[in-house]
Amino acid sequence: MSNQFVSFSKFVSEGSHYEIGTKLAHTLRNNPELMRINIQGDCMDSFLLKKKQILLDEFCPGVNEEIIGLSDSLKIPLGKLAVFADDVIEAGACSQFAALPSITSDGHTLIGRSYEFSTEDEMCLCVTRADGKPAHIGFSLLLFGRFDGINEHGLTVSMSSCEFGQRPFGEGLWFPFVLRSLLDNCSSVEDAIYLLKNMPIRSNVNLLIADTYGNATIAETASFGDDRKISFRNSEDFLVATNHYESNEMLPYDNNRRRHSVIRYNTIKDYFSKKKGSISVESIKTILEEKVPKGVCCPFYEDCLGTLHSMVFDTTEISVQVCFGAASPQKWEKISFNSPCENSKIQVPINNEFPQNPTTFWEHLNPGSMEQNRLHR
Template identity: 40%
Template sequence: MRETKQYLKNFVGTNYEIGQKIGEWVKSDSKLIKQVLLPPDSYPKDKYQKIKTLLEEFCPGINDEIKGFSDTLTIEPHQVLFYAMTYLERGCSLMALLPSKTEDGHTLLARNYDFSDEMEEMCFAYTDIKGKYNYIGSTLNLFGRSDGMNECGLSVCKASNGLPVGNFEGGQKAGVTGFSFWIVVRSILENCKNIEEAIELVMQMPIAYNLSLMLADKSGKIAIMQCIDGHKEYKIADENIEEGFLSCTNHALLEKIKPYEKILIENSVIRNNHIIQTFSNEQIISENKIKELLSTPYPDGLCCHYYKDFFGTLRGAIFNTTKESVQVAFGAPDVNKWHTFKVEPLKERSIKVSLLDKKAPREFYRTI
């Protein structure tokens, strides 16, 4: 067992002011500063201008945020790794339940997020940008988001479809040009108040990452959207669907997307089957039942400890859109406690997170 830190931060003000605050935080952490910067003049200027223009269209203000960050660190904005990681050129488990399926009649969205703590800043933040919806959620590459809930109760979580796509060693090359997922999630949280607006935005965005999004809002609706190589499909569910829930892990489920799938990993099928069986076997599902599912180690549940293999659970979360609250376990839920948050300023601090390193069994990445 080893320990790492989870940071709780508040980012309030104009985009530029928030960028300055992020810069002051990064300056104080020598390990973090090495993770987020590129050498001078290493990123092509033509690509830098393209991603700046594209970001301003779909996530306006973020360039000002990065400018505030770079001014604070006295570097050029194009040295910020976020630009190179976000503009792509050619493990997680998600579930959402309708009010009719939950114990208290609330709409719930839940997830386990699996990756490596060495490639994340481990920050959960409240963000209040002037002119945008306020929201809480997990940051990624400082300026992106991987999940969250905004002041309207709209919640969104993400999972990869197949192997992760990205400009990093071992990453799958993008099939089209466009955004990585962390801009998609952030843009939804800042600009959309319900599922319909989120779907409309996502269908317009150029997305190079192969992803699944699970969404829920205060109206009692839930939705899934999947994208592979720029091909997109979505499904919005309300009280008319008999099952009462949607689920997704790391493979294509929607019919129009399945033909574009390149790889199907067995553990993804096993994890999704666990969700389906758990929710189908009981007429009503409680939040404690969801926690049990998120906390049970694989192969009997969804929790994983394979951090060195980039498949360790960094957080489990349950978003209650009716109560507008989020329960989060930082690190694997079977060895870390749950915390409850609202969409409001956080008590800034760091939380000790226990990580139990295990070696993934050889058959874990077996393909079907």
């Protein structure tokens, strides 16, 4: 995959939810790859479809109207849209971390986030201004869900998957719609925690949530039918999550911990421990730009661990910077909530590499604390 170029889309929309859906349909017409990802060959059973619509209406009001707008515009049955067949999509790997005001140089809350997967991905950044909802910026999954984002109130959310080798099952919301619900309905960490505790989550995922008031938490979730668990991690200085659980009460669900996840976790933790009091936006960018193990940028695209985008959120000033593809100093772009309603495409180079010691890098580790797993670095 050396010197390959991949295309990212930037989609800006406003108006009613139905209007946003019709504009998404226009985007799909002009993007065959996005059409391929989001339109299924088989039509979902009408009973299952209705159950999913009811769930979205309760926790993501307005999203069904967007879906109907797209369906009407494309003249494609609702049951053929991948948004309702969400269990067929593989989740990516990610690193995410929050530096709280006590350790940042300007007293702001700063969030760093990198998203890793293969180039078989949606790669669409959305600036969404839906009537009656706070505007938000984030990358989409299945068009209507979100991988990450910040809303105009400063509520910031991102995710890192723990689903490899242990897919969730049962009824409930998959993580893209959990994140979309938080962005559409919450303005604080307190709001988000309340909502999370009262929604049926069908995901094995770590959610990082922060707000403009200097609060942050990591919600670790596991969902196996009726066996659902959610645990919250808090800190006064920094928080880190990669692709395994860290809370002691979640260790029974931590059945697919990989060495590369522990390496990235420890790299971030060590960096913040040494830089307390001087963490800045540029500090956050540095760890996102450095390749693993010095940083968290990963070039392993053919192994589904390639960095597709990185983000730096400042929840205090309510801003976000984005880097498409592997993070580098020249490629950061500040994205505005007030971006003109113009869609665009961005071509970026992707250069694949392989780990120097693949057997060790991909090694499966036993559940345990970070201190125990330092022995395996």
